[in-house]
Amino acid sequence: GQQLNQSPQSMFIQEGEDVSMNCTSSSIFNTWLWYKQDPGEGPVLLIALYKAGELTSNGRLTAQFGITRKDSFLNISASIPSDVGIYFCAGYSGGSNYKLTFGKGTLLTVNP
Amino acid sequence: NAGVTQTPKFQVLKTGQSMTLQCAQDMNHNSMYWYRQDPGMGLRLIYYSASEGTTDKGEVPNGYNVSRLNKREFSLRLESAAPSQTSVYFCASNSWRGETQYFGPGTRLLVL
Numbered sequence: 281g282q283q284l285n286q287s288p289q290s291m292f293i294q295e296g297e298d299v300s301m302n303c304t305s306s307s308i309f310n311t312w313l314w315y316k317q318d319p320g321e322g323p324v325l326l327i328a329l330y331k332a333g334e335l336t337s338n339g340r341l342t343a344q345f346g347i348t349r350k351d352s353f354l355n356i357s358a359s360i361p362s363d364v365g366i367y368f369c370a371g372y373s374g375g376s377n378y379k380l381t382f383g384k385g386t387l388l389t390v391n392p
Numbered sequence: 393n394a395g396v397t398q399t400p401k402f403q404v405l406k407t408g409q410s411m412t413l414q415c416a417q418d419m420n421h422n423s424m425y426w427y428r429q430d431p432g433m434g435l436r437l438i439y440y441s442a443s444e445g446t447t448d449k450g451e452v453p454n455g456y457n458v459s460r461l462n463k464r465e466f467s468l469r470l471e472s473a474a475p476s477q478t479s480v481y482f483c484a485s486n487s488w489r490g491e492t493q494y495f496g497p498g499t500r501l502l503v504l
Contacts, residue, residue: 322396322482322495323435368435372491377442378423379450380493383418384434 286369288384293359294391301367302353302384309371312345312352313380316367326367327354359390394418396496398483404502405473413468413499415483423486425450425493426458426464428479435482443486473503 315323329345342355369383395503426438437450457469484493
């Protein structure tokens, strides 16, 4: 089946630093989604990308849908302690069942 | 507007016991999904229901059954629980833009 390679697996940064993570695939996706999961909670949608080349921001978060439709990245600027959590990418390749393929997540730790 | 709700939040079972995890959404979404999340494995799809009255197997359906009771509710049943089913279970539903899924808070299940 389809797989998403998400990197890095984990990051440990200082408060105020910028962060970048990405997802790549050997398959084309029509939609890329980025989720954040706080400890003990369910994933929460951060950003949805629907067109190749699209660049979308949500506060300090910026995500891009790669031109090849096989990758996406998420940047977080000026990190703060509440950015701690697991960040997941997800891709949708088509079909009426709307099934998503998920990356395995990036664990972000922010040192105050 | 509660979004996606799940009950119970926590459950401990003995091997061989049965239980049903409940999920409900109040957003009038058509499709609903059950995932399990295990360390290092990301989110894996167990079953999904593309619309009321239909259900289909996902990536890891063995040992589970589902019921789409109505448009709002989608339950997951473990008929004879096994320690390998110890996990965190998430229910999700999709938006009018079908590929954007919204998650519940999760059910943490321990099978002894």
